[in-house]
Amino acid sequence: MRTVTINSAGMTMQDVIDVARHNARVEISEQALAGMAATREHIEKLANGETPVYGISTGFGALANRHIAIEDRVQLQKSLVRSHAAGMGEPVEREVVRALMLLRLKTLCSGRTGARPLVAQTMADILNAGITPYVHEYGSLGCSGDLAPLAHCAMVLMGEGRAFGPDGVEHPVPELLAAAGITPVELREKEGLALINGTDGMLGMAILAIADLNHLVDYADKIAAMSVEGLMGTDQVFRPELHEPLRPHPGQAKSAANMFAALKGSEIVASHRVGDSKVQDAYSLRCAPQVTGGLRDTIDYATVVATRELAAAVDNPIVLENGEVTSNGNFHGAPVAYILDFLAIPATDLGSMSERRTDRMLDQNRSSGLPPFLAADAGVDSGLMIAQYTQAGLVSENKRLAAPASVDSIPSSAMQEDHVSMGWHAGRKLRKVVDNLRMILAVELTAAARAVELRAPHQPSPVSAELIARLRKVVPGMGTDRFLAPELAAAAELLRS
Secondary structure, eight states, X not given: OOEXXXXXXXXXHHHHHHHHHHOOEEEEOHHHHHHHHHHHHHHHHHHTSSSOOTTTTBOOGGGTTOBOOGGGHHHHHHHHHHHHOOOEEEEOOHHHHHHHHHHHHHHHTTTOSOOOHHHHHHHHHHHHTTOEEOOEEEOOOSSSSSHHHHHHHHHHHXXXXXXXXXXXXXXEHXXXXXXXXXXXOOOOTTHHHHHHOSSHHHHXXXXXXXXXXXXXXXXXXXXXXXXXXXXXXXXXXXXXXXXXXXXXXXHHHHHHHHHHHHTTTOHHHHHTSSSOOOSSOXXXXXXXXXXXXHHHHHHHHHHHHHHHHHTOOOOSXXXXXXXXXXXXXXXXXXXXXXXXXXXXXXXXXXXXXXXXXXXXXXXXXXXXXXXGGGOTTBTTBOTTHHHHHHHHHHHHHHHHHTSOSTTOOOOBTTTTBOOOOOHHHHHHHHHHHHHHHHHHHHHHHHHHHHHHHTTTTSOOOHHHHHHHHHHHTTSOOSXXXXXXXXXXXXXXXXXXX
């Protein structure tokens, strides 16, 4: 098992994925712990001073004008976390919660929040023990951070709230902590706020989506190329001289190169290179690199933003290196919210184009000689007719989900927080778009494999042959109608692996 060491200077996207998805162990460097201890000394001095300091000796948000007595400050931190743990709805996915916690831990370890090393170490211990706080789907507006989701995590540090054990089953939090040898933390000045004031949920979802989409775009190029074969299309529109020299979008050039390489050696393509009556292929074939490439370029931009946010220390107030504690607006999720919305748009369009290729393969009037619906005995059998219905329904849902969340704002906290990012909601939508895209591509893969096999005795390209061979290990080929849902699920799982 890999170990991710957290220093004071951020982490990589791969670190986040390894901890969130693959249970990598978390360690905090001695340098980071020392930096946290040094910063905590400044907080202790301010806490014992007579001048009110926001987040240390005052209330929060619209209640920031009230000075809190020293004897009430432990209760203040507990009250903050308990009141903010106000989410509703179903629990979010384990990988999202682990990413959320890790990214908050990363900021704690920056030494800019004023939290004690003990708090950070306890959070690391909870991650390493496989304990997952119960975080509800609703509760964040993506401003002042992902407040409710992070508060539900902070509750577990206090020995309260709800959580799932390593077995994925919910158990009482005190029992989970005791079984792992973890002592609950009694929060002190500034620490409750430091645990909940970050963009960690939306950033975690962005990083996971970027990883998934990077995986899917490579598959999308291969599947689109296979559809070109099955529909007796040409590979010549994917030649390199037609892309980067004429239209220098890097993503388009990459996808065109992938498709051109995927069609190399195809007997099917070669079989109609001379004497084909078609002048041009349909846009869903010919323009595939432009759409998939647009998603690639959006992923690249989203990666830049996510990498910058990974290097950030997001909290309010923040402790500067000279010990000054000052308010700021870095918790606003706008930069991350935008990329979550941006990614959903080309991912949706890629799915829409994929469905058009599938529909073309099923229509005997446009499929260049394939049987209706790729059925073994059309009329008796329906073939992949309803698989395309499912695909169309997924495309339609993605079109609704692609409407941006970040253009909306609902004021909160008695108009103190009068403009919010809705980044958490953008992240939730994007996760659904990505899952739907995987299923959409799985249907096209299932159809394209049948179409290519129906072109026998001409053989597909080696790339297509290899992908079809992998598919055939879990999804049978042509035959009379059978229970199709498990086959489509198996194809989708192949695209996840």
